[in-house]
Amino acid sequence: MIRVLFVCLGNICRSPMAEAVFRDLVKKKNLQHIIEIDSAGTGNYHIGKSPHKGTLHILEQNSISSEGMKARQVKEEDLGNFDYIIGMDAENIGNLHRLARYNKTGYIGRLLDFVPQGKVDDVPDPYFTGNFEEVYDLVKEGCARLLDEIILKDLKKEEIQ
Ligand code: 4NP
Numbered sequence: 001m002i003r004v005l006f007v008c009l010g011n012i013c014r015s016p017m018a019e020a021v022f023r024d025l026v027k028k029k030n031l032q033h034i035i036e037i038d039s040a041g042t043g044n045y046h047i048g049k050s051p052h053k054g055t056l057h058i059l060e061q062n063s064i065s066s067e068g069m070k071a072r073q074v075k076e077e078d079l080g081n082f083d084y085i086i087g088m089d090a091e092n093i094g095n096l097h098r099l100a101r102y103n104k105t106g107y108i109g110r111l112l113d114f115v116p117q118g119k120v121d122d123v124p125d126p127y128f129t130g131n132f133e134e135v136y137d138l139v140k141e142g143c144a145r146l147l148d149e150i151i152l153k154d155l156k157k158e159e160i161q
Contacts, residue, residue: 002154003036004146005082006111007092011041011071013127014088014135016051017059018111021136022143024064029147034155038082040074042095047071054132062136079105083154086111086146089122111142114149 004022008015019039026035049071050056059066076099079085083106087093096108112118118141126135 001036002034002084002150003082003106004038004084004086004150005074005078005106006037006039006086006088007042007074007096008039008088008123009041009043009092009125010046010127011039011043011073012046012049012052013055013125013132014123014139015039015041016066016069016071017055017132017135018086018088018139018143019069020059020064020066021139022147025143025147029151031151031155035150039069040072040078042074042092042099044073047073052127054126054130058132058136074099076100076103079103079108082106084109084146084150089125111146112138114145115141116145 006015006018016039019037023037026032051066051069056066079100085096085106085108087096087110093110110121111123112121123135123138126132
């Protein structure tokens, strides 16, 4: 099993969007029995809340399920339990490294690091910009590249149908 955790600040805008988009891509490749997906926030402001209406709206527009998602805060043990801990921006990555201290963790990196020659490195926070379309396009590209990388690196040929 490969475990992927998407992380942003509030876990209501970007990381739930990435979780839903990535789950949709994984399902379309019939890899849902091999790849486990979750999301969390470094902050505790919105614990237990549903995703932001902007995130819900764009997912619905693109026929992607947002069922059952509730915000939670990232825990120290997540860092050892997940193989890929994917932050949306540099601040998330700094917070994740601080939480990890010197413990062994899965890979910690930014989503857009998987996009070669991308225009931006951080997924902008739509909670402040209001631009959920821009975020959706970046998240979609990043998730597609991340899945390509996981397939290439981690999955044995016979597991791919
Ligand atoms: P997210 O956006 O990190 O993409 O979920 C945010 C949501 C809420 C807040 C900040 C960012 N907040 O400060 O409440």
